[in-house]
Amino acid sequence: MPDPVGAVARLQQELTRLPGVGPKSAERIAHFLLSGDRKTAVALADALRDVVARVRPCRECFNLTEGELCPICSDSRRDAGSICVVETPRDIALFERAGSFRGLYHVLGGRLAPLDGVGPDQLTLAALAQRVRRGGVREVILATSPTLEGDGTALYASNLLDGTGVTITKLARGLPSGSSLELANPQMLVDAMDGRRTL
Amino acid sequence: MPDPVGAVARLQQELTRLPGVGPKSAERIAHFLLSGDRKTAVALADALRDVVARVRPCRECFNLTEGELCPICSDSRRDAGSICVVETPRDIALFERAGSFRGLYHVLGGRLAPLDGVGPDQLTLAALAQRVRRGGVREVILATSPTLEGDGTALYASNLLDGTGVTITKLARGLPSGSSLELANPQMLVDAMDGRRTL
Known part of the structure; x- marks a missing residue:
C-alpha cells in the first residue's frame, strides 16, 4: 500500500532493525503476524518483554542469565x-x-x-x-x-x-575444516602455512 | 549454550515461528536484541501489541486498517x-x-x-x-x-x-517480464503460447 496504516508501518520499521531482515522480509513477517488469530504476535511481544525484564549479565562472566550467576559459572563440573x-x-x-x-x-x-x-x-x-x-x-x-x-x-x-x-x-588460525583449498583466501593460506604441524 | 536460559530460549522459539527465520537467525536476532540498551526489543514489543490491538479488517474489503474503512475504500478517487x-x-x-x-x-x-x-x-x-x-x-x-x-x-x-x-x-499468464526464456518452466511457456497476441 502506498500509505500503509500507521501501526503496521511501524511494526515493519521495527522489524527491519533486526539483523538479516530487509524491507521485504519485514513486510512478509508483519502480514504473517497479522493473519490468523495473532497469537504469535502476542507471544512474541511477551517473549520480548520477558527477556528485557529478566535477562541480565552474569555477575562473574557477563554471559546472559536470569539469575546472579549463569548456568555455566554455577556448574561445579566446569574447570x-x-x-x-x-x-x-x-x-x-x-x-x-x-x-x-x-x-x-x-x-x-x-x-x-x-x-x-x-x-x-x-x-x-x-x-x-x-x-x-x-x-x-x-x-x-x-x-x-x-x-x-x-x-x-x-x-x-x-x-x-x-x-x-x-x-x-x-585460537588456532588455518583452513576451515570441511572447506576446500579453492575457497581459502590468501590470509587463510598464510595462517595455515605458518601454523603447520609435523605429522 | 546447551541450556539456554528460559526467557532467551523462549524468545528464540517465538522468533523461529516467523517466516524466513530459522534457528540460526533466531539466535542472531535474540542476541542482537539483548545487546546494547535493548530499546529495539521494547520498541518491537510495543509495535506488536499496537498492531494486535489496533489493526482490523476493513468493513468493506477486508484489507488491514485501523479505522472502519481502509485508506483505499475511503479514497473517493478510486474507481x-x-x-x-x-x-x-x-x-x-x-x-x-x-x-x-x-x-x-x-x-x-x-x-x-x-x-x-x-x-x-x-x-x-x-x-x-x-x-x-x-x-x-x-x-x-x-x-x-x-x-x-x-x-x-x-x-x-x-x-x-x-x-x-x-x-x-x-490475470494474464505468460513469461515474467525481465526474465529470460531459459528460466521459464514448461507451464509458463504453455501459458505464454496460449495467450499470444498479434502485434
Missing part, C-alpha cells in the same frame, strides 16, 4: 582454571554447541574499536583482570574474532594480564 | 466499479506498489484448500457476492495466485458471481 575470553554471549553458545571446551568464559561485550568510540572502558577488560588476579586461573584463551579489531583486543588483553603468571593462548 | 479480488492484504500492497490499478480490492483471506479444511465459509466469498449484488460494480478481476488452489478459488468465485451481469476477468 574454573581455564577461562575462554569471547566478545559476545553468542560466541559462548557457539563454543558450547561445539562441545569441546569444559572451562569457564568471560564476555568482553565487544572488541576494541577506537574509531567507533569503543575503548577498554566500554569492555569488561578490568573485570577480567580482576578475575584472573583473584587466583585459581591457569590459562586464559583469547577467543576474539579473527579480524584486525579482534586481534587488537586480544593483544590489549594479553598486555593487561602480563605478570599474572597465567598462560595466555589464542 | 468503485472495478474490484480486484486477492487472497491476502499483502497482495494489495504488491498491486499498489505496481501502481497501475485504480479500482478497489476484496481480500478473500486465503484460497480454497479442502484438504487443509479451508472451504468457502472460511473465506470472504459471501461478502464478495453481497458487495457485487449491491450494484455499481462493472468488473471483478480475480487475482488469486497462479496455482491449482488459486485457480480453483477463482473458478468458485466466478460461479458464485454468475448471473450478476458483471464482467469477470482473470
Whole structure:
C-alpha cells in the first residue's frame, strides 16, 4: 500500500532493525503476524518483554542469565582454571554447541574499536583482570574474532594480564575444516602455512 | 549454550515461528536484541501489541486498517466499479506498489484448500457476492495466485458471481517480464503460447 496504516508501518520499521531482515522480509513477517488469530504476535511481544525484564549479565562472566550467576559459572563440573575470553554471549553458545571446551568464559561485550568510540572502558577488560588476579586461573584463551579489531583486543588483553603468571593462548588460525583449498583466501593460506604441524 | 536460559530460549522459539527465520537467525536476532540498551526489543514489543490491538479488517474489503474503512475504500478517487479480488492484504500492497490499478480490492483471506479444511465459509466469498449484488460494480478481476488452489478459488468465485451481469476477468499468464526464456518452466511457456497476441 502506498500509505500503509500507521501501526503496521511501524511494526515493519521495527522489524527491519533486526539483523538479516530487509524491507521485504519485514513486510512478509508483519502480514504473517497479522493473519490468523495473532497469537504469535502476542507471544512474541511477551517473549520480548520477558527477556528485557529478566535477562541480565552474569555477575562473574557477563554471559546472559536470569539469575546472579549463569548456568555455566554455577556448574561445579566446569574447570574454573581455564577461562575462554569471547566478545559476545553468542560466541559462548557457539563454543558450547561445539562441545569441546569444559572451562569457564568471560564476555568482553565487544572488541576494541577506537574509531567507533569503543575503548577498554566500554569492555569488561578490568573485570577480567580482576578475575584472573583473584587466583585459581591457569590459562586464559583469547577467543576474539579473527579480524584486525579482534586481534587488537586480544593483544590489549594479553598486555593487561602480563605478570599474572597465567598462560595466555589464542585460537588456532588455518583452513576451515570441511572447506576446500579453492575457497581459502590468501590470509587463510598464510595462517595455515605458518601454523603447520609435523605429522 | 546447551541450556539456554528460559526467557532467551523462549524468545528464540517465538522468533523461529516467523517466516524466513530459522534457528540460526533466531539466535542472531535474540542476541542482537539483548545487546546494547535493548530499546529495539521494547520498541518491537510495543509495535506488536499496537498492531494486535489496533489493526482490523476493513468493513468493506477486508484489507488491514485501523479505522472502519481502509485508506483505499475511503479514497473517493478510486474507481468503485472495478474490484480486484486477492487472497491476502499483502497482495494489495504488491498491486499498489505496481501502481497501475485504480479500482478497489476484496481480500478473500486465503484460497480454497479442502484438504487443509479451508472451504468457502472460511473465506470472504459471501461478502464478495453481497458487495457485487449491491450494484455499481462493472468488473471483478480475480487475482488469486497462479496455482491449482488459486485457480480453483477463482473458478468458485466466478460461479458464485454468475448471473450478476458483471464482467469477470482473470490475470494474464505468460513469461515474467525481465526474465529470460531459459528460466521459464514448461507451464509458463504453455501459458505464454496460449495467450499470444498479434502485434
